[in-house]
Amino acid sequence: MDKGPEPSPEAVSRHPTLFRAIRRRRNPRLRRSDITVTDERAVRRAVKAASLGNAMEWFDFGIYAYLAGTIGRVFFPSGSETAQLLSSFATFAVAFLVRPLGGMVFGPMGDKVGRKKVLALTMILMAIGTAAIGLLPTYAAVGFWSPLLLILFRLLQGFSTGGEYGGASTFIAEYAPDKRRGYFGSFLELGTLAGYTGAAGLVTALTAWLGTGAMDAWGWRIPFLVAGPLGIVGLYLRLKLDDTPAYLKLGEGNVHINEAANSVETTARGDLLRIFRQHWRPLILCIALVGAYNVTDYMLLSYMPTYLSDELHYTETHGLLILVATMALLMLIINQVGRLNDRYGRKPLLMTGMLGFFLLSAPAFLLVRQGSLLGVSAGMLMLGLSLVCLLGTMSAALPAMFPTSVRYGSLSVGYNLSASLFGGTTPLVITALIGATGSDMMPAYYAMAAALVGVVAVACMKETAQQPLEGSPPSVQTEKEAADMVEARAPTPKF
DSSP states (O other), X not given: OOOOSOOOHXXXXXXXXXXXXXXXXXXXXXXXGGSEEOOHHXXXXXXXXXXXXXXXXXXXXXXXXXTXXXXXXXXXXXXXXXXXXXXXXXXXXXXXXXXXXXXXXXXXXXXXXXHHHHHHXXXXXXXXXXXXXXXXXXXXXXXXXXXXXXXXXXXXXXXHHTTHHHHHHHHHHHHSOGGGHHHHHHHHHHHHHHHHHHHHHHHHHHHHHHHHHHIIIIITHHHHHTHHHHHHHHHXXXXXXXXXXXXXXXXXXXXXXXXXXXXXXXXXXXXXXXXXXXXXXXXXXXXXXXXXXXXXHHIIIIIHHHHHHHTSOOOHHHHHHHHHHHHHHHHHHHHHHHHHHHHHOHHHHHHHHHHHHHHHHHHHHHHHHTOSHHHHHHHHHHHHHHHHXXXXXXXXXXXXXXXXXXXXXXXXHHHHHHIIIIITTHHHHHHHHHHHHOOTTXXXXXXXXXXXXXXXXXXXXXXXXXXXXXXXXXXXXXXXXXXXHHHXXXXXXXX
């Protein structure tokens, strides 16, 4: 709330009662009932359900990226391998075109009916879309209907993903205690890495076992068909949970943190128009942060195996194995990044990651271009260590940018607009830039440009580590911590 100009001392001395009332309204006394004491077991169950569900969503999405070459040959016959690859990546990008629409539908819905129900729905839709792709007839069988159906189910995947990240990160952020939000939030991206690693590992194993011929004939279907049972597991985990404490308290009308939060809660719940009108500043900041993060993320985790096979002539299996090893290392350290951003703040870790991509992308790709196993591994590791600073921090930083009553909707809209513009198009844009310029350093230059935008965005954001979420009561781990907080906020007695 805008406090306006400070009153003059003369006005305060003439109207002491009035100004005491104003101070109490701006800074109401914190009551014990305002503080949420988290249940450690409930928090861990919530984190597990959100993270495993997220892993399954990104397993589904990662399969397509790692089968891009095979998909191009099966669904887009052409005399040119580049044309096939561009067609495959264009279909990859198509799913991102409808992600903002999914965010605009599922986000406000999550603010109205609850986080849990919407996350269960996105899980179902993603599983249906992915399994359906595994059942599609090939171009050789039905002609142009084959790529048309592929695009249709890619659109369904993209639509469901529009409600996934915003909901899952909101779910964990609202369950976690304020001082450990970074640590618990990092498990969400651990799930992302696990999903990508599982997809890459399965595709690698099948390709090595079956060979390119069998993969093109029928083996490509197996990873997609695995999605059905995984979707049922994710749905079961999500439906077992209660909704978040912050959302439930919002519904009870028991949040008494400040007048601004109360105003938002009563007038903006689930209202898409008000998200754009009242929260456009954090929305723009969110889009810039997510854009920089997504370009670097998809460049490394989705595009790099294709770069290694097409530009450096690695076998598809060899390139995927290097990526799997890199992601496995990131999985080992991502939770430590979460602990660090709880202790030192979100901004220092995000700035480290953005500067890492800006300064190290060119050296990393020069190493990768050498083609040796050592050079490629070292370059991938440099990029991976920069990325993990973003992965381990973003899921705690982004939800804190918006009030509780519009958090799911605002984050889903901002995240998916940015992912649509800059994330899913990354493999397509990089492939086109390399084709147009002939320079295989274009991925590095593209990542550097994105990182520069990210540096500016991080500099403009405010620090939220160890602070309550806006529009939500403080969240602590123990009764003693709650009592100490109430005592610290109590007015000093006057004698």
